[in-house]
Amino acid sequence: MYEKSKQLFDRAQKSIPGGVNSPVRAFKSVGGTPVFIKTAKGAYLYDVDGNKYIDYIASWGPMILGHAYEPVVKAIQEYANYSTSFGAPTELEIEMAELICSMAPNVDLIRMVSSGTEACMSAIRLARGFTGKNKIIKFEGHYHGHADSFLVKAGSGLATFNIQTVPGVTAGVANDTLTSPFNNLDAVKKLVLENKGEIAAIITEPIAGNMGCILPQQGFLEGLRKICDEEGIVFILDEVMTGFRLAAGGAQEKLKINADLVTYGKVIGGGMPVGAFGGKKEIMQHIAPLGNVYQAGTLSGNPIAMIAGYTMLKELKNNPSIYTELEEKTIYLKNGLNIALQKWGQPFIINQFGSMLSIHFSDHPVIDFATASTANNDLFKQYFHGMLNKGIYLPPSAFESWFLNNALTKSELDYTIEATAEVLKNFKQN
Numbered sequence: 001m002y003e004k005s006k007q008l009f010d011r012a013q014k015s016i017p018g019g020v021n022s023p024v025r026a027f028k029s030v031g032g033t034p035v036f037i038k039t040a041k042g043a044y045l046y047d048v049d050g051n052k053y054i055d056y057i058a059s060w061g062p063m064i065l066g067h068a069y070e071p072v073v074k075a076i077q078e079y080a081n082y083s084t085s086f087g088a089p090t091e092l093e094i095e096m097a098e099l100i101c102s103m104a105p106n107v108d109l110i111r112m113v114s115s116g117t118e119a120c121m122s123a124i125r126l127a128r129g130f131t132g133k134n135k136i137i138k139f140e141g142h143y144h145g146h147a148d149s150f151l152v153k154a155g156s157g158l159a160t161f162n163i164q165t166v167p168g169v170t171a172g173v174a175n176d177t178l179t180s181p182f183n184n185l186d187a188v189k190k191l192v193l194e195n196k197g198e199i200a201a202i203i204t205e206p207i208a209g210n211m212g213c214i215l216p217q218q219g220f221l222e223g224l225r226k227i228c229d230e231e232g233i234v235f236i237l238d239e240v241m242t243g244f245r246l247a248a249g250g251a252q253e254k255l256k257i258n259a260d261l262v263t264y265g266k267v268i269g270g271g272m273p274v275g276a277f278g279g280k281k282e283i284m285q286h287i288a289p290l291g292n293v294y295q296a297g298t299l300s301g302n303p304i305a306m307i308a309g310y311t312m313l314k315e316l317k318n319n320p321s322i323y324t325e326l327e328e329k330t331i332y333l334k335n336g337l338n339i340a341l342q343k344w345g346q347p348f349i350i351n352q353f354g355s356m357l358s359i360h361f362s363d364h365p366v367i368d369f370a371t372a373s374t375a376n377n378d379l380f381k382q383y384f385h386g387m388l389n390k391g392i393y394l395p396p397s398a399f400e401s402w403f404l405n406n407a408l409t410k411s412e413l414d415y416t417i418e419a420t421a422e423v424l425k426n427f428k429q430n
């Protein structure tokens with residue numbers, strides 16, 4: 001069933017650390033061999049052993065319209081003929097920036113980069129340069145990429161592998177990163193009081209997706225906004241996951257919350273390496289070459305990445321019903337999984353917002369990293385592999401969100417629900 005993947009994984013480990021180019025792909029927390037993917041189309045992945053999977057990762061978010069989406073593929077094929085990079089400004093970058101500014105609230109100026117990490121790293125540097133202050137507040141279990149400042153009590157792979165402090169991140173850097181539990185406004189207020197006048201930014205995922213999918217509680221984001229207004233702190237919404245996924249205007253539109261700076265990734269590139277950070281002109285104008293907060297990138301605004309992202313965003317802007325369809329499909333799946341999971345007789349919680357969803361085998365609400373961490377991970381592992389063996393590819397960690405793509409139809413959703421009921425039947429209490 002996975003012979004070729006096993007051979008490739010053995011071979012990969014001889015030349016790539018851990019055999020993967022990003023840790024979360026290694027199946028380390030669920031065990032077993034990562035499947036090596038050969039091709040994908042629509043809602044399906046096909047691995048090197050010829051196995052077919054319904055895809056609920058969508059490349060960790062980008063493939064919102066399904067794999068090998070025709071207009072994006074055609075655009076990349078065409079633009080590759082004009083050369084793949086110039087290192088000089090292009091009209092396409094202006095069109096991309098204008099399109100984003102037309103979709104995203106509170107974005108007067110936007111700078112393209114090549115990953116979500118770069119976007120978030122640049123946004124906090126800008127906040128520090130703009131305010132002249134050093135500290136940032138982030139939330140436990142949130143992941144803003146692998147820049148040093150963020151690798152403190154972070155989510156995603158760090159939560160998956162329980163890496164609380166990362167060797168190589170100096171105490172000097174870590175000391176400027178303050179952390180609070182998500183959804184705990186009092187803890188934030190305490191940090192602000194203890195570090196009066198020293199905090200440059202509060203950065204948060206508006207809908208957390210790196211410890212499973214965890215929603216902000218009523219008033220939490222509004223409370224952060226108020227603190228930032230009162231204290232002269234830059235409010236950064238990390239919309240790398242939620243941007244252009246939850247709505248054309250992302251979480252800012254859906255949750256009616258205004259950021260000072262916002263970061264993007266994933267969907268914005270249509271599957272190509274793209275990130276971006278943008279926001280109010282009074283802040284963004286401090287970015288070089290306009291200002292002195294230096295930020296740069298050889299492949300920033302790369303034409304192939306731009307045309308892929310531009311084509312994807314254009315589709316989403318011109319067909320807003322995609323967001324309604326995606327949300328309806330996700331709610332349909334959630335309701336079906338609720339019924340199927342009840343057959344197990346094991347406690348579980350399903351968190352869902354828009355086209356993001358996660359299952360936590362826990363008997364209490366999952367509202368932050370601490371409550372996400374007490375879920376039954378052994379049960380998750382059995383569920384993950386049971387579903388994989390039935391041709392359903394879930395994120396290989398309980399600390400990740402599922403990402404639905406709009407190529408999914410009722411048939412895939414029903415099969416996923418039936419498989420969940422099936423897999424549960426064979427569950428063994430360890």
Ligand code: KE4
Nearest residue numbers: 022060115116117143144145156240241265
């Ligand atoms: P990248 O540098 O991986 O493009 O983006 C970093 C990032 C920033 N902010 C948020 C909210 C993110 O979710 C991410 C990246 N997400 C992970 C998935 N949990 C990427 C998967 C991986 O690390 O391979």
